Amino acid sequence: MKQPFHLILTASVALLSTLGQGWADDAVEIKQHWTPGKTYSYTETLEQQMDIPAAGGQTVAQKANNTMDLSISVREDAGKKRLTLRRDRVIMNMDVGGKKKSFDSATDKSGAGGPATAMLGKEIKVDLDEKDAFSDVENFDEIAAAVKAVTPPGRFNFTKESIGETVKQEMLQAIPDHPVKPGDQWPMEQPLTFSGAGKATMKGNYVLKSVATHDGARCAEIAIDAKLTFEAPAAASANPQMTRKFEDTTINGTIWFDLDLGVIRESELPQNITLVVGNPADPTKTQRIPIKQVIGLKLSKVEDLK
DSSP: OOOOHHHHHHHHHHHHHHHHHHHHHSOBOOOOOOOTTEEEEEEEEEEEEEEEEOGGGOEEEEEEEEEEEEEEEEEEETTEEEEEEEEEEEEEEEEETTEEEEEETTTOOSOTTGGGGTTBTOEEEEEEOTTSOEEEETTHHHHHHHHHTTSOTTOOOOOHHHHHHHHHTTSOSOOOSSOBOTTOEEEEEEEEEETTTEEEEEEEEEEEEEEEEETTEEEEEEEEEEEEEEOOOTTOOSSGGGOEEEOOEEEEEEEEEETTTTEEEEEEEEEEEEEEEEOTTOTTOEEEEEEEEEEEEEEEEEEEOO
């Protein structure tokens, strides 16, 4: 006896729903893993907006929209992993009060992009430890010399740690030491160094929101709720006009971690920042400039190492 089509369809939907619910509720192990013999291609994006105070109580809107293509190749030698990082392309778009300026490293070879383009095409060789965490930079002196050559005097702040933080941007800052289910959270705390902003500590929590298909892959959807606390400058100036510091910054957003590849597949991290600088209208005071930005990361492809 044939069953009515709508009954078969209803039963099938119910079965799929049950299977999907069971998959979503299962505990999962989140583990970072760079696979030797593979190259991971990422695109990093930055959207930033700030209103700069001007004369007469006016403000000037400044907007930036930048994109960078980055490849990470993984090799293994004597049981140790090495990442080779290479920036392949940088696109920068700036709008200051309606005056626009753009740069694309694919078409402009003049070096007008400054420090952002100093490492284009150069291979940064990074050693990892047994936990796939940053350990050392083999060719640091070579890369540092290239960056210093195009950096304005007094602005050079390039260290091995800053390269390590570039690697960390492609990874979770903390991995839970046990399988987790949706709703579970785990703490994260990470010291960071920023060019032009000094040292800071990022501290907060990750929360597993769900396990679901994202961009065609089985991913852990992870929410982040954190704050960046900046250290006071070692030699702060008594002159307000020389002040340049960042106040505490909030970071919220979502990370999609590919559970099968063991890497971040995509992330979107909105940030609210406050920059404190000298006030040109009153030499005895400072002014606070709110900055809103969104940092994005997306894995575009994984291929065999050539």
